[in-house]
Amino acid sequence: MRKIKIVRLPLVLLLLIGSFAAFAQQGKENNQKDFGEFLDRKGNSYRTASGKPGEAYWQNAADYQIEVSLNDSTHILSGKVSITYTNNSPETLDFIWLQLEQNRFTPDSRGTLTTPIQGNRYNGDVDGGFEITNVTARVGAKGANSSKYLIEDTRMQIWFAEPIPAKGGKATVSMNFAFKVPQKGMDRMGRLKVKDGWIYAIAQWYPKVAVFDEIEGWNVEPYLGAGEFYLEYGNFDYKVTVPYNHIVVGSGKLMNPNEVLSKELQNRLVKASSSDTTVYLITPEEIKNTQLTRPKQDGTVTWHFRIQNSRDIAFATSDSFIWDAAKINLPSGKTILAQSVYPMESNGQDAWSRSTEYSKASIEYYSEKWFEFPYETATNVAAEIGGMEYPGLNFCHYNSKGASLWGVTDHEFGHNWFPMIVGSNERRYAWMDEGFNTFINYYSSNAFNNGEYPSSLIQTRRYNNYFTNEGREGIDNYPDVTDTRNLSMVAYMKPAIGLIMLREYILGEKRFDNAFKSYIKTWAYKHPQPNDFFNHMENVAGENLSWFWKGWFYGNGNIDLGITSVQPYGGNYLVNLENKGDFPMPVLLEIVYDDETKERVKLPVEIWQRGDTWSYLLKTSKKMKSVEIDPDKVTTDINLGNDLWPVELYK
Missing domain, CATH: 2.60.40 (Immunoglobulin-like)
Structure with a gap:
């Protein structure tokens, strides 16, 4: 029998061993899984871990020259577009993809076929769609022409005779196009019959290049309904020919006022440009007085606009507009123009007569608080559209009044920051567009006119019926996937509430504002992804917020x-x-x-x-x-x- 040597251990060591054994038996769990990373947010040469564009970051560009004419008898808009495309990517491109969003308005479009029988906000006419002719594509100034293309639903693929070179190669694409302007344009564009004529709210109206990026390659999700837009930045030069008695307002600066406005109207425009209060350009009594307001009394007239560093353009035209305007004061000392156009049905101090006042206040607030507005005009258009935004121009419902009109005007102008300045992907991440905008709207509304229309968004617990509902959905759902009954919470309210909690409860105003303003400035006119936002907010605010991003933005749980x-x-x-x-x-x-x-x-x-x-x-x-x-x-x-x-x- 082997003799065992007994070793006597000190009492303290015995106690430590006993404690460790007890702990091991209990198998105590911790919550570190809630605090760990939930996505791969490591930096690379394209996008850094600090949430900035990396040294190898690139994005492509598209410049547009467009000329169109409106036939107000047939409601057909027709014209031509020439696109100069710059390939800044590190790879050559044999083809490019374009978005043809008017093709949504056909009976067999994917959007039509995926609309529920009972309908929804995104119902639209089905007797439209693009007619595309004379397509030519060429690489460089002397490349061979190609006319090879295919159209699939709301996407168009154009091939070149030779690849577009990487890192700065240029190509030109041109074509003629025409479509019937839908009366019901999915609550985003269309035409409205009013007592004095038609109002045309024109958007998604020209073939536009899809985004090619290092995340997905070509972003070619079809235009279905809830998912909005993801577009490249570029410069736009466009001309709109309309009957002589029409007024046209559009994204950017009017380049030829002396050709389309009477001397009297030009003088009024100069007066409005230096006035902090609203000035009539066309009064309610002057809607049909073309002798006073138009330089021509027959035929057609061409309105010429330009806008730089923009991702889209829209315009409106009508022979039935009241038109007023005022000066916007920007933090840099620059002044630009706020203007509104609306029919007689919208007139009144409780309604659209205050639209320019609202527009001016909204643009001035966001410019001072977050980032200066970059365009020459901010235009609010009354139409039969609940609310839709484009660079420097909104469509808002012509029946809106009071708090409702303030709310929709402020919301749509807020979109100039998200996603017009900060160019996120609306087709995939509606919360980076609608949610961020709803958040900044909260503070703008409380600031307007000493709280005339205060926001109740900070009363977060009034939404608890949704947060405890089994049918709730997560913020990370794509908008076209989300139940339309949940879309306002998923895309708008829940992300906005999350940012309010982050600012008012978690980080505090100073740290949050420093980080949020830095994010806007860093990603202005670029294409951030969700990780870029998360990383940038953490790095500037100095806080690991993985637990919050995971719980609120990529989870469906609750706080208790x-x-x-x-x-x-x-x-x-x-x-x-x-x-x-x-x-x-x-x-x-x-x-x-x-x-x-x-x-x-x-x-x-x-x-x-x-x-x-x-x-x-x-x-x-x-x-x-x-x-x-x-x-x-x-x-x-x-x-x-x-x-x-x-x-x-x-x-």
């Missing part, structure tokens, strides 16, 4: 922080907390003492790293009366019943 008990502890108090929600959040406590004084304590999110309970030692010589979580009710905590101690105070 609670107080389980408060107990005396050595002359002080222990406030015992629990996290019953699906992801962690910091805990803001407000303590009220018997003498009615108050104290606030913010516990960091890291208290939940080791588990779902935490005890906070409140050191005080005073007698506690009550303690409450999130006293301002900024978070969407779904359970009010455990926010306050003692619970009797709820009664």
Whole structure:
């Protein structure tokens, strides 16, 4: 029998071993999975880990020259487009893809065939679509012409006789096009019959180049309905020929006012350009007085516009417009023009007569708060469209009044920052467009005219019926996939509420604003992806927010922080907390003492790293009366019943 030597261990070491064994038996879990990375957000030469474009970042460009004419008897818009395409990518391109969005308005389009029988907001006419002729494509100034192309639904592929060279190669594509302007244009464009004539709201009206990027290659999702647009930046020079008695407003600057406006109208325009209050260009009484307002009294007239560094253009034309304007003051000292056009049906101080006032205030606020507005005009157009945005031009419903008109005007102008200046992919990430814009609208509305139309968005718990509904969907859903009944929450409200919580509850105003303004400036006129936003906000704000991005933007769970008990502890108090929600959040406590004084304590999110309970030692010589979580009710905590101690105070 082998003799075993007994080794006597010190008592302290025995205790440590015993403690370790007990811990190992319990197998205690932590919550580190909530705090870890949930996406591959590592940087590379194209997009850095700090959320900036990398040294190898590139994006292609498209410049447009367009000439069109409107036949107001047949409602047909016809013309020609010439596109100069610059391939800045590191690879040669044998072809390019274009978007033909008017092809949505045909009976067999994918958008028509995927519209529910009961219909939705994106119903549209089906007697339209593009007629495309005389297609030519050429690489460089002396390349061979090619006319090879194919059209598939709302996409058009054009081939070249030779590849477009990488890193700066240029190609030219031209074609003629025509389409019947739909009366119902999916609540984005169309035409409206009013007492004095027709209003044409023209958008998605020319063949436009799809984005080619290092993430997806060609972004060729079809135009179905809810998914909006993803477009390259470039310069636009366009001419619109209309009957002599029409007024045209469009994205960018009117280049030939002396050819299309009477001397009297030119003088009024100069006056409006230096006035902080609204000036009539065409009064309600002058709608049909072409002798006063137009230089010609028969035939047609051509209106010429230009806009630079834009991703799209739109215009409106009618013989039935009231027209007014005022000066916009920008932070740099530059002044530009706010203007509105609307029919007699929209006239009135409780309605569209205040549109230019609203437009001016909206543009001035966002320019001062976030980033200066870059275009020469900001135009609001009354049409039969709930609200739709284009660079420097909106379509808003002609029946809107008061708070409704302010809200839609401010929202659509807010889109000039997201996604017109910051060029995100609306077809995939509606929350980077609608959500960010809804967020900035909250502050603009509260600032307008001393709070004339205050926003209730910060009352986040009024949305808890949605957050607790089993049919809710996540922010990361693509818009065309999302149930249209949920789209307003998924694309607009939930991401906006998330940013409000981030600013007002998690980071604070200074850190958030520094980061958000830096994000806008960094990605102005570029194409950020979700990771670029996440990385940039973290790096500038100095905070790892993986737990928040994962829980709120890429999760479908809820917040539920609670107080389980408060107990005396050595002359002080222990406030015992629990996290019953699906992801962690910091805990803001407000303590009220018997003498009615108050104290606030913010516990960091890291208290939940080791588990779902935490005890906070409140050191005080005073007698506690009550303690409450999130006293301002900024978070969407779904359970009010455990926010306050003692619970009797709820009664």
